[in-house]
Amino acid sequence: MLGLMQDWPLTVDRILDHAHSWFPKREVVTRSLEGPISRTTYGNIWRRAKQVTNALQGEGIALGDRVATLAWNTERHMEVWYGAMGMGAVLHTVNPRLHPEQIAWIINHAEGKILFLDTTFVPIIEKIAGELRTVKAYVILTDRAHMPSTALANAMAYEDFIEGHAQEARWGGFDENTACGLCYTSGTTGDPKGVLYSHRSNLLHAMAANSADCFGAGANDVVLPVVPMFHANAWAIAFVAPMCGAKLVMPGAKLDGPSVYELLESEKVTFTAAVPTVWLMLLNYLRETNSKLTTLKRVAIGGSAVPEAVLRAFEDDYGVEVVHAWGMTEMSPIGTIGKLLPEHYAQGHEAQIKAKLKQGRALFTVDMKIVDDEGHDKPRDGKAFGRLMVKGPAVARAYFKNAGARDAKGECLEADGFFDTGDVATLDELGVMQITDRAKDVIKSGGEWISSIDIENIAVGCEGVANAAVIGVAHPKWDERPLLIIEPKPGANPTKEQVLAFLEGKIAKWWTPDDVVHTEKIPLGATGKINKLALRETFRDYRLPNV
Ligand code: AMP
Numbered sequence: 001m002l003g004l005m006q007d008w009p010l011t012v013d014r015i016l017d018h019a020h021s022w023f024p025k026r027e028v029v030t031r032s033l034e035g036p037i038s039r040t041t042y043g044n045i046w047r048r049a050k051q052v053t054n055a056l057q058g059e060g061i062a063l064g065d066r067v068a069t070l071a072w073n074t075e076r077h078m079e080v081w082y083g084a085m086g087m088g089a090v091l092h093t094v095n096p097r098l099h100p101e102q103i104a105w106i107i108n109h110a111e112g113k114i115l116f117l118d119t120t121f122v123p124i125i126e127k128i129a130g131e132l133r134t135v136k137a138y139v140i141l142t143d144r145a146h147m148p149s150t151a152l153a154n155a156m157a158y159e160d161f162i163e164g165h166a167q168e169a170r171w172g173g174f175d176e177n178t179a180c181g182l183c184y185t186s187g188t189t190g191d192p193k194g195v196l197y198s199h200r201s202n203l204l205h206a207m208a209a210n211s212a213d214c215f216g217a218g219a220n221d222v223v224l225p226v227v228p229m230f231h232a233n234a235w236a237i238a239f240v241a242p243m244c245g246a247k248l249v250m251p252g253a254k255l256d257g258p259s260v261y262e263l264l265e266s267e268k269v270t271f272t273a274a275v276p277t278v279w280l281m282l283l284n285y286l287r288e289t290n291s292k293l294t295t296l297k298r299v300a301i302g303g304s305a306v307p308e309a310v311l312r313a314f315e316d317d318y319g320v321e322v323v324h325a326w327g328m329t330e331m332s333p334i335g336t337i338g339k340l341l342p343e344h345y346a347q348g349h350e351a352q353i354k355a356k357l358k359q360g361r362a363l364f365t366v367d368m369k370i371v372d373d374e375g376h377d378k379p380r381d382g383k384a385f386g387r388l389m390v391k392g393p394a395v396a397r398a399y400f401k402n403a404g405a406r407d408a409k410g411e412c413l414e415a416d417g418f419f420d421t422g423d424v425a426t427l428d429e430l431g432v433m434q435i436t437d438r439a440k441d442v443i444k445s446g447g448e449w450i451s452s453i454d455i456e457n458i459a460v461g462c463e464g465v466a467n468a469a470v471i472g473v474a475h476p477k478w479d480e481r482p483l484l485i486i487e488p489k490p491g492a493n494p495t496k497e498q499v500l501a502f503l504e505g506k507i508a509k510w511w512t513p514d515d516v517v518h519t520e521k522i523p524l525g526a527t528g529k530i531n532k533l534a535l536r537e538t539f540r541d542y543r544l545p546n547v
Contacts, residue, residue: 019242052083068112086171194400205394206239226274232333257285326359382428443472464492
């Protein structure tokens with residue numbers, strides 16, 4: 001027997017429709033690429049997104065066509081986002097931090113027909129335009145007055161592109177499983193792979209991501225996604241904010257400490273989200289200028305593990321709650337959330353800090369387990385490490401064009417339908433997950449595993465250390481031993497002895513790095529994570545002193 005409830009396909013156009021109906025005057029504030037702070041509303045964004053739909057259709061874009069964007073978080077990016085998704089085109093966010101050749105490869109692979117780009121990215125695209133086989137038109141996200149002179153053929157200013165188009169257009173009316181967004185993984189091994197979100201997966205994921213124990217944002221919140229829309233849908237915030245009617249603050253191209261701080265204070269932001277490197281910059285700025293955070297209540301941190309020093313600074317020094325999140329592009333992206341449980345609250349402050357450093361428990365819609373190399377379940381004892389496997393309606397089952405397929409159906413799943421995250425983790429008795437490493441970064445020493453992430457997170461708390469990375473280097477007896485690479489703070493010179501003394505007692509003795517070396521800058525990848533591949537390359541000929 002089927003239920004007798006209405007059929008209301010879960011398509012994301014309904015999110016902006018809802019914001020337009022119920023929060024039409026709620027502000028969306030942008031630090032524009034042109035410079036000034038601009039202010040609009042969900043009502044205006046809805047009307048202009050409809051113009052985008054009409055303009056796209058005028059260019060021949062139809063259901064399923066890929067519409068690419070190379071853009072920061074701005075109101076115009078939101079308009080293109082909903083204008084394309086609403087009509088059933090696939091919004092393909094491209095990460096501008098990738099190498100231009102990779103950008104060209106990705107746009108070609110996705111077969112983008114039209115590319116919307118910020119003025120800052122025009123030089124990049126001019127260089128590779130000759131290689132872009134499918135792009136027929138370039139829309140530069142500005143007005144005529146700010147239009148750069150460009151060699152790009154068929155380039156037009158965004159304001160001209162939408163001008164004169166009707167502010168009404170039909171959205172939705174297609175199956176909720178229709179493709180909605182396309183985002184490529186960073187591709188640290190092999191070519192990048194396309195994750196093709198559906199309307200249904202994005203909508204369900206946004207609802208889960210905004211549950212009380214996750215972002216928990218509402219119409220009284222002011223939300224600043226520092227995490228870019230090209231990084232897995234700004235962790236769902238581009239959907240969450242209009243869904244709940246929160247005021248939205250878009251940081252544009254300026255993600256440095258002073259700029260983020262200025263927006264946090266001037267717009268009275270209550271909730272924000274980004275990777276740890278952004279918060280290291282902000283916290284440094286706060287300390288240098290002796291500034292306070294007067295309105296911020298919660299900060300979501302993910303993409304890589306929250307360093308203990310960052311957690312303590314936010315919670316203890318500035319009274320801001322840290323929401324530690326883990327996920328990946330293939331998971332839309334959020335998988336777990338580090339909100340504490342009653343059992344944690346029954347313990348002291350230090351135990352709570354320790355629990356918050358873990359990546360957290362599964363969001364509803366995520367099923368999760370850890371297994372050994374043969375696929376057997378590992379115990380939930382907080383000690384046993386295993387490959388982290390996930391399942392759910394917002395988890396990829398295949399990559400675009402069947403890249404990385406493991407079976408004849410083109411899917412990328414294990415035999416039991418679980419997706420292998422490539423992370424290694426523990427699960428404790430309370431179901432709280434802790435990432436111990438990327439499977440390929442874990443250091444195998446004498447048959448045992450050493451977590452590079454653990455050591456890094458502790459090391460960044462040491463005085464004079466700006467950033468830290470641990471890689472495994474060859475050792476004749478133990479196979480591999482950890483090498484700690486330190487990026488000192490400007491003017492600081494933390495010695496090997498000081499750093500090792502700081503680690504003592506905080507990690508198992510046999511995890512102690514065999515050497516500590518300095519580097520000017522720890523290389524970061526396109527999504528702000530430490531680029532271990534580059535570090536391994538730099539230190540390829542390095543020999544440990546005790547060998
Ligand atoms: P991406 O698809 O670029 O978002 O990268 C996903 C990967 O980032 C995950 O598989 C993890 O290895 C890593 N990651 C994300 N969040 C965290 C976190 N909170 N702690 C540790 N690693 C994380």
